[in-house]
């Protein structure tokens with residue numbers, strides 16, 4: 254597996270760290286226990302195409318949003334993860 | 345067929361041409377009292393304990409491929425009971441005791457070899473942690489010995505003791521730990537369960553559940569048609585989330601890939617199972633002479649049953665740090681299996697919120713050693729509708745109530761367990 258970082262180009266996997274599924278969104282401060290439980294512990298654990306966070310620690314140190322197929326490891330898109338800094342640089 | 349020295353001699357005298365199948369390759373019936381999904385070690389062990397301990401023999405094990413094609417046939421075969429937290433300590437020792445009588449129970453040579461497992465320590469802090477773990481084990485009646493440097497030098501003289509960064513200081517030894525032949529465990533349970541009337545059905549993928557008006561599970565839909573069931577137990581390891589999703593459930597589990605490696609065969613070298621405490625590397629030597637080793641999971645979600653180069657490099661570096669001389673040994677094979685990584689690193693054996701569906705999952709990279717114990721307590725749950733005492737903490741709702749069993753203290757980040 255290699256990831257084409259939008260800032261650094263194609264790099265080997267060892268430069269990146271994995272966080273996981275990009276779908277769960279941290280609940281608001283006043284959220285119910287159920288919502289927090291769901292966010293922290295439950296996973297869709299998708300078999301197929303999924304979008305997930307990777308960190309390019311040995312490169313530009315940007316967080317990336319990678320669209321990858323968990324059945325084949327095929328990567329179809331890599332974008333800067335949402336965040337003011339990444340958005341600015343990507344422009 | 346009953347195996348003994350006499351059956352072996354008889355077969356040898358007739359040129360080994362008259363061996364019979366060890367188990368019946370069954371075709372599905374319309375209905376069973378209990379249907380187990382997954383013909384790995386855990387599913388087959390569950391069926392055997394249901395039939396032998398709980399008298400429930402109208403049982404089917406449904407396997408989508410061939411039995412043992414999942415993690416049961418892909419693991420590095422290490423068995424041990426050196427866990428530190430309540431819930432795990434007793435359960436894994438129950439499993440170890442069942443390993444010790446497995447071959448007699450099943451009338452099958454599963455090559456259980458109690459050659460010892462030693463976890464090496466490389467710092468004062470690690471020694472203290474291992475001393476504590478060893479004490480926990482001994483308080484619970486499990487064997488554990490804390491070895492100092494001299495004792496380790498005597499036992500494994502070829503280690504790189506003076507590694508400047510990670511000097512070996514000693515180790516925690518469990519002599520009753522060791523290895524077993526993984527395929528033989530699968531075949532042995534299939535053999536013994538089949539003899540008691542259990543149907544072991546291959547090439548039968550579960551694709552859905554049938555439910556009654558109240559939502560109770562009444563059976564499964566499969567690639568070989570509908571099969572009715574009084575109760576359904578799932579023991580599908582890396583596929584747990586996918587099968588649970590068919591019943592509308594989301595689990596506290598992520599699927600990750602773990603790799604294993606085998607070197608070319610060399611003369612006997614490694615006395616038992618050893619682990620490098622400063623990185624993540626574990627190794628034993630197979631009876632054929634190959635070094636069997638592994639380390640960390642790759643760290644990203646995967647269902648692909650294959651891993652990538654960074655972990656391969658990391659594992660080999662761990663091996664080299666401990667035994668620089670293996671640098672000249674060639675790697676023969678490498679493969680991957682899909683782990684059901686739970687949110688606290690411990691298993692789940694419980695009723696599911698769906699009536700009639702029971703869950704056995706979350707084994708992470710350590711479920712081979714659990715095979716007999718898991719089968720026993722899961723059979724108990726299915727037969728009695730209540731948890732076996734040693735599995736009472738492996739509840740599905742512990743993530744909600746906060747009663748986690750987190751040996752590593754990593755929190756809800758499965759790729760760190």
Ligand SMILES: Cc1cc2nc3c(=O)[nH]c(=O)nc-3n(C[C@H](O)[C@H](O)[C@H](O)COP(=O)(O)OP(=O)(O)OC[C@H]3O[C@@H](n4cnc5c(N)ncnc54)[C@H](O)[C@@H]3O)c2cc1C
Nearest residue numbers: 382384385386408414415416419420422550681711712713
């Ligand atoms: C590389 C590697 C090394 C390991 N090393 C060790 C070790 O040294 N010690 C240790 O204790 N543990 C180890 N493990 C972990 C251990 O192998 C697993 O935790 C354990 O085997 C899981 O239980 P099982 O045998 O029932 O799983 P599996 O053998 O994976 O059984 C599950 C079965 O379910 C089937 N299935 C899935 N979906 C369906 C469906 N829809 N319908 C029908 N069937 C289905 C699969 O085909 C599979 O055969 C290792 C694992 C790997 C991959």
Ligand SMILES: [Zn+2]
Nearest residue numbers: 258261312313
């Ligand atoms: Zn980059």
